[in-house]
Amino acid sequence: MTYRSNFTPGTTRWAVRRAQWLAMGIREEDFDKPKIAVVNSSSGLSVCFQHLDGVAETVKQAIRAAGGLPFEIRTVAPSDFVTSAGKQGRYLMPSRDLLVNDIEVQVEGAELDGMVLLSSCDKTTPAHLMAAGRLNVPAILLTCGFQLGADCGGRENDIEEVYKAVGAVKARRMTLCDLKEMTRTAIKGPGVCAGLATANSMHCMAEALGMALPGNAPIRAGSERLDEYARAAGARIVELINQDIRPRSILTPTAFRNAVRVATAIGCSVNVVRHLTAAAVEAECDVDVLAEFDAAARLPQITQIRPNGPTRIEAFAEAGGVSGAMIALLSELDGSVLTVTGATLAENLAARPAPDPEVIRPLERPFRAEPGLVIVRGNLAPDGSVVKLSAVPAAVRRFKGAAIVFEDEAAAIDAIERGEIKAGQAVVLRMLGPKGGPGTVFAASFMAALVGAGFGSEVAVITDGELSGLNSGITIGQVMPEAAEGGPLAAVQDGDIIEIDLEARRITLEVSEQALAERIAALPERPTTLERGWLAMYGKLVQPLSKGAVLRAEE
Template sequence: MMNKTKLRSEFTPGTTRWAVRRAQWLAMGLSESDFHKPKIAVVNSSSKLSVCYQHLDAVSVVVQDAIRAAGAVPFEIRTVAPSDFVTSAGKQGRYLMPTRDLLVNDIEVQVEGAELDGMVLLASCDKTTPAQLMAAGRLDVPSIVVTCGFQLGSECGGAHVDIEEVYKSVGAYKAKKITLATLTDMTCHAIKGPGVCAGLATANSMHCMAEALGMALTGNAPIRAGSDELMAYAARAGAAIVGLVERDIRPRQIMTAAAFRNAVRTAVAIGASVNVMRHLLAAAIEAECDIDVIAAFEEAAQHVGQITRVRPNGPDRIEDFAAAGGCAGAMKQLAPVLDTSVLTVTGDTLAENLARQPAPDEAVIAPLAEPFRAEPGLIIVRGNLAPDGAVVKLSAVPAHVRRFVGPAAVFEDENDAIAAIEQSRIARGSVVVLRMLGPKGGPGTVFAASFMAALVGAGLGDAVAVVTDGELSGLNSGITIGQVMPEAAEGGPLAAVQDGDTVVIDLNRFTIDLELSAQVLKDRIAALPPLPPTTEKGWLAMYRQLVQPLSRGAVLGERGARRSPETE
C-alpha cells in the first residue's frame, strides 16, 4: 500500500518517541513494515455491566481484521461505557450526561496522546454515539462510526414485550394495575440478545443521526445487534477507514452545517428522541461548525411532517423500520429537503449513496408529500418559561392534546414526585415542574425519565403535563416538555415557578408560558438565592465546575463554533 498522505504516527528515526514506541510495539508483535502503515484506533466501549455492549468485542475483532487486510494496523482502545439502564442506578442517573463528556476526553487522551491516524468508533448505548461524534469533531482525524445495533424483545403472556413495556409497566405496578409477578415475568422476556433498547429511543435515534450526518456507512442504522448484516458493515468500515486516511478525508469535511441541517430534518421527520438536540448541538460545537442547531430544529419543523411511526411514536417496531429501509430509506424520502451534495464517510456524496439504496417500504416510511402526520415529530417551544427553548417529542404526545393549561406542582427531587403519584397527590390537569435537575443543578442532569414512565403507567400520561430541565428517555411518551433552557440552576424562569401558578402549553403555536406579568416574573427571578455549593465530590463536582449551559450542548469548558460557513 502506498501512502499518499504523510502519517503523523510515523516518527522520525533516532528521536526519543520513535525509539521508546518502537521498543514497545516490537514487543507486542508488530513488524518492521507495520511502522510505515496507518495506525487506526478501534474505539471499543465493551462492558460486562450492560447487554448494550456485550457483543462489541466480536464486532471489534471483525473491524481489526478488516483494517489489517486493507494494509493498516489496528489498535483497540477501551473507554468508559455508560448504560442508561445500569449507570442510572446511582445518584438518580446523575452520572449519565457527565459520562458522555468523560468518554469524549477518554478518546482524546488515547488517540491524541498516541498520535494515531484514524478511528473506527463502535457505537452502542445512548451516550456513546454522541460522545464519539463529539470526539471525531474535536480531534478531526479520519473517523467512521459503526452503529452496533438494537436488541430484540419477545412474547410474554400472549403479547410482545420489550424494554419499553417493562419501563412503562413499573408505573402500572406502583398504581396497582398489575402484580409484581407479572412485572417480574416481563423482565424475563423483554430482552433477547445484545444491543440497545428496542424502539426509537435515544440510542437508535443517535445511531440514525450518525448516519444522517454522513459519519456512518449508508444503511448502517438501525441494525440488529449480533446479526451477520452488522458484521458485514463492521468489515466494510474497517476497509473504509484506511481509504479515508489515505485520502485524508476528515470529520470536519463531513460534519458541516449542511450535514447538521440534514440530520436535524431527519430527526424531526422520524420523531427521534428529545435528546438528539443537545447531542447534535454538542457535536457541532466540538467540530467548531458554525450552525445554530436549535434554530435548525425550529426551521425544520416548518418543512417536514412525521414520516415514520416507530415506537414510542406509533405501532411499528425498530426492526420494522430497519427492514423498510431505515435511516437511509427515510433520507431517500426526504431528499427534496436535504442537501445531498454533502460528503460522507463512504467518500461519496449523500446523493450518490442514496442512489444505490432501494426504495423504502412506504407502509413504514411514508413519502415526504404524504406523511403519516403533517406535524413534525420533534419541535422546539419557547416562551417566558423557556426563553432559550425547550424540546417536545410531538410524535409521542397524545394526538388530541395540543393545548394544555393547568396549575403547577413543583418538585426538586424526582423521588418526591414519584411518591406523589403513588399517594394520588398529583391531580389530573396539573403541570408537574421537575426542576434543579439539569447539568448544573443535578449536578449531572438527573434522569427524570422514571417519573414520566410512572405517570404513564398510572394512567395519567395524557392528563398531566411534565416540564423539566432534567434528562428524559427517548422511550418516554406523554405531554412532556424537556431540556428547558436556561435550567433552573442557572437562574432560568423555571426556578421562579410556584405551586399553583398557571402554565400554558400551546403546541400548535410552539409556546410555553407562565401566566405572570413580565415584572412579577422578573422580580421573582431577581429574588432567587444563589446556587448553593454542591455536596458532591469527585467527577460530579468537577463536572459542575466545567459544564456549559444546555443551550451550548452541556459541553465541558468554554468552546464555540469558529468555522465560518465558507470553510465547509
C-alpha cells in the same frame, strides 16, 4: 504516504514505541502502516455492549487486510439503564463528555492516524461524534445495533413495555409478579433498546450526518449484516486516512441541517437536540441547531416507530432504515454533502433500495401532518425547550393546569404512589439540569411512571432534567435556561398556572412580566454543591444546555 504516527528514526519517541511494540509481537514491517484506533466501549455491566468485543475483532481483521495496523482502545461505557442507578442518573450526561476526553487522551496522546468508533448505548454515539469533530482525524462510526424482545403472556414485550409497567405497579394497576415476569422476556440478545429511543435515534443521526456507512442504521445487533458493516468500516477507514478525508469536511452546517430534518420527520428522541448541538460545538461548526429545528417544523412525520406509533424498529430497518427515510426526504435535503464513503449523500442514496412506502411514507402522504420534534418557547423557556410531538397524544395540543413543583425525582415518583399527583396538574421537575444536578438527573423514570399510572394525557411535565427517547405524554424537556442558571423555571411556585400550546409552540407561566422578574431577582444564591469528584468537576465546567452542555474551562 507519510503518517503522523511514523516518528523520525533515532528519536526518543521512535525508540521507545518501537521497543514496546516489538515486545507485543507487532512485526517491524507493520510499523509504517496507518495506525488506527478501534474505540470499543465494551463493558460487562450492560447488554448494550455485550457483543462489542466480537465486533471489534472483525473490524481489526478488516483493517489488517486493508493495510492498516489496528489498536483496540477501551473506554468508559455508560449505560442509561445501568449507570443511572447512582445519584438518580447524575452520572449519565457527564459520562458522555468523560468519554470524549477519554478518546482524546488515548488517540491524541498516541498520535494515531484514524478511528473506527463502535457506537452502542445512548451516550456513546454522541460522544463519538463529538470526539470525531474535536480531534478531526479521519474517523468512521459503526453503529452496533438494537436488541430484540420476546412474547410475554401473548403480547409483544420489550424494554419499553417494562419501563411503562413500573408506573403501572406504582399505581397498583399491575402486580410485582407480572412485572417480574416481563423482565424475563424483555431483552433477547445484545444491543440497545428497541424503538426510536435515544440510542437508535443517534445511530440514525450518525448516518444522516454522513459519519456512518449508508444502511448502517438501524441494524440488529449480533446479525450477519452487522458483521458485514464491521468489515466494510475496517476497510474504509484505511481509505479515509489515505484520502485525508476528515470529520470537519463532513460535519458541515448543511450536514447538520440535513440531520435535523431527518430527526424531525422520523420523530427522533428529544435528546438528539442537545447531542447534535454538542457535536456541532466540538466540530467548531457554525450552525444554530435550535434554529434548524425551528425551520424544520414545517415537515410532516413520515414514520411511526415506537414509541411514536406501532412500527417496531426491526420493521423500520427492513423497510430501508434512515437511508430509506432520506430517500423519501431527498427533496428537503442537500444531497451534495460529503460522507465517509467519499461520495455525496445523493450518490449514496442512489445506490440504496427504495423504501417500503407502508413503513416510510412519501412526503405527500405522511402519517401525520405535524413534525416529530419541535422547539417550544415562552416566558418559562426563553431559550427554548424540546417536545417529542410524535409521542404526545393527538388529542392533547393545548394544556392548562396548576403547577406542582419538585426538586427531587424520587419525591415526585412517591407522590404518584401516594395519589398526590392528579389529572390536570402541571408537574415541574427542576434543578435537575447539568449544573443543577450537578450532572443531569435522569427524569425519564418519573415520566414513565406517570404514563404507567394512566396520566400520560392528563398531566403535563416540565423539566430541565434528562428524558428518555422512550418517554411519551405531555412532556416539555430540556427547558433552557435551566433552573440552576437562574432560569424562569426556578421561579415557579405551587399553584401557578402554566399554559402549553403545542400548535403555537408556546409555554407560558401565567404571571406578569414584572412579577416574574421580581421572583427571579429574589432567587437565593445557589449553595455550593456537596458533590465531590467527577460530578463536582463537571458542575464547574459544563456549559448551558443551549450550547450542548459541553465542557469548557473557565476563561
